[in-house]
Amino acid sequence: MEDMSAIVLEQADRLFAQHIDRKVLSAADAGQWPDALWSAVEDAGLPLALVAEMKGGVGLASDVAANLIRRSAFHSVPLPLAETMIANALWSDAGGEVIAGAVTLAPVNSQDRITLASGATLQGTARHVAWAKQAPTALVLAQDSGGKGFLCRVPTDRTRSNKTRRNVAYEPREDVDFNGVQLSASDVLPAPSCLGADGLMPFGAAIRVQQMIGGMERCMEYALSYANERVQFGRPIAKFQAIQHMLAIAAGHFAAASAAGDALTESPRLGEEAFAVAIAKSRCGEAAGQVAALCHQVHGAMGFTQEHPLHYATRRLWSWRDEWGAEPWWQEKIGRMICEQGGEGFWPLLVDRPATAGAI
Amino acid sequence: MRRKVRAFLQEERDNGRYAAHRTSWSTFDPEFSKRAAKAGFIGMTWPKKYGGGEYSNLQRFVVTEEMLAAGAPGGAHWIADRQSGPQILKHGSERARELILPRIAAGECYFGIGMSEPDSGSDLAAARTRADKVEGGWVINGTKIWTSNAHRVHYLIVLARTEPPGENRHAGLSQFIVDTGSAGIEIRPIMNLSGGHEFNEVFFKDCFVPDDMIIGKPGEGWTRVTGELAFERAGPDRFMSDIRLLVELVDKIGREPNERQAVEIGRLAAHFATLRRMSSSIAGLLERGESPVTEAALVKDVGTAFEREVPEVVRKLLPIEASLDDDDEYSQAMAHVLLHAPSFTIRGGTPEILRGMIARGLGLR
Secondary structure, three states: OOHHHHHHHHHHHHHHHHHHOOOHHHHHHHHOOHHHHHHHHHHHHHHOOOOOOOOOOOOOHHHEEEEHHHHHHHOOOOOHHHHHHHHHHHHHHHOOOOOOEEEEEEOOOOOOEEEEEOOEEEEEEEEEEEEOOOOOEEEEEEEOOOOOEEEEEEHHHHHHEEEEEEEOOOEEEEEEEEOOEEOHHHEEEEEEOOOOOOOOHHHHHHHHHHHHHHHHHHHHHHHHHHHHOEEEOOEEHHHHHHHHHHHHHHHHHHHHHHHHHHHHHHOOOOOOOOHHHHHHHHHHHHHHEEEEEEEEHHHHHHHOOOOOOOHHHHHHHHHHOOOOHHHHHHHHHHHHHHHHHOHHHHHHHHOOOOOOOOOO | HHHHHHHHHHHHHHOOOOOHOOOOOHHHHHHHHHHHOOOOOOOOOHHHHOOOOOOOOHHHHHHHHHHHHHOOOOOHHHHHHHHHHHHHHHHHHHHHHHHHHHHHOOOOOOEEEOOOOOOOOOOOOHOOOOOEEEOOOOEHHHHHHHHOOOOOEEEEEEEOOOOOOOOOOOOEEEEEEEEEEOOOOOEEEEOOOOEEEEEEEEEEEEEEEHHHHOOOOOOOOHHHHHHHHHHOOOOOOHHOOOOOHHHHHHHHHOOOOOOHHHHHHHHHHHHHHHHHHHHHHHHHHHHOOOOOOHHHHHHHHHHHHHHHHHHHHHOOOOOOOOOOOOOOHHHHHHHHHHHHHHOOOOOOOOOHHHHHHHHOOOOOO
């Protein structure tokens, strides 16, 4: 089984490396959907990585899936691949069949709410939905009038875009208007039990956590090799203590982020344990900012150009740390929960909490 | 194990045996150490024949972190249990093991670290203390400094030159177990900025150490000392020194924090939970017999940065001034932590040294 996982990861890594180059990334920056890359990813079965084998998926364990997402981010894959993986997993948990093509998730923040009237009609708008125009399907969490949650498989061509925007990675994020979209019965399923009070938030945040780890790894790799190559004052800048210390600090943040991200792989479904997600999104978001800043500083002016590829990684880090709840949103939740328990409850809360304790 | 140690600590506190708001793992309390030993919490991983409990490193990790979370005053036995004992068990002579380990495990024998010297702090290899070979042993001459608890521990592990410095400055060093009751030892107290007496300067004048009190072979000192520091660096005591202050803060704020308080507490908790994970993975490496020198340096660097940040964040969340004499325990706890915090990023290797080690691990030097 371990060998199998290693093979899947190695193949995925090779696939990303093969299909992604500067041309693909700058075309994606210009708003072009990378067709060839998506087809290759789909042919390799990656969108169904988290769906059980007996349901037509690949059935990857969550630690392998997390690594797969990290590798995709390492290569700056400009696709909603992780969203599609999680969407298929949740839809499958709800009892649905696998969904073909790219799938995006909505809503992506805690303010937007989508409602479901008479079991068939959607109301509401969701802002900043990833690739909502390009992905043929959106998996939408909607509440009925009684507050009960439903997963809805929504063909995106039935929705309107109120505004097309780009995050700082130049990835498309649409404000999607779901008002009046009619769904057939087979497109609506009761939300699976792993979706708690925060809805899709922990799942989206869990994706971004793994992506940030992959992106930070890429930045570190660029910075380490640049420091060893770039000669100033007659020696590689890696030999200067100031540079060594900057990269050592970055390595500390990266190691902490990885440890926090690893914690999420202890539950069978990435993102299921909201408390661990809160910790990880908070810690990784902070680390992402620090690592991006330090790696840019090491690169000097060259890192601030289109000529060096560092920006493909750092612009994504700056986007990902804000999406699905920036650090303070999750930190406030952790803080309130701790205060609710009182001082003596602080330690047991961190230590005794079982890995699958559910909602925060 | 967790339940067992919690029950022990609860009883300690119920009986008012220590005041958690101003104690930490560096608080020296031999009576506490004896009770902890009786309950089986010292020398946990060592073989039974040396008084140990033959538990795993991860079980020891649980006990250590529970002690820290409870603010237990483990300072008397801490060094002996954390690094000196394991060092003797791994590299000491059979006589040293039999003589010393059971007493450490009984909570009756304490250790100090004899690494730094007046002219050799971060640059350990510059040590000038000498050990010269004589019949049946070695004679030590020189000075050690910043030796915590030298005036109340039974032994020091002293790093000394057994050969004059040559081209390889890491060669020719050796570690010795030195009985603080030996002739030829003079101890001068150095008060720290919190007014406490932990530091000392220790003078060795023709101090005899028998052959079987050398650790490893002569000349192995550098390797031995780096191995010892891996034990010293990655444990939960490198990010939990002031965790009680966070606990006191939560109580002081109460159940309904404002947004800023909640965010800052949440942020510190996220750092803390992550460090705990990093540190326990090092305990796993130690369990597998590895010596994760770079990883340990990294955990210590990140961990002590967190410890230093705690009082700086905490002081901004409530309008309460730190005072050692205030009736309010929270104010006392703040003062206690503030006055100890500078040491967090000095003891056991400064961030500046650790970052050099990390950089080497990253292939930068």
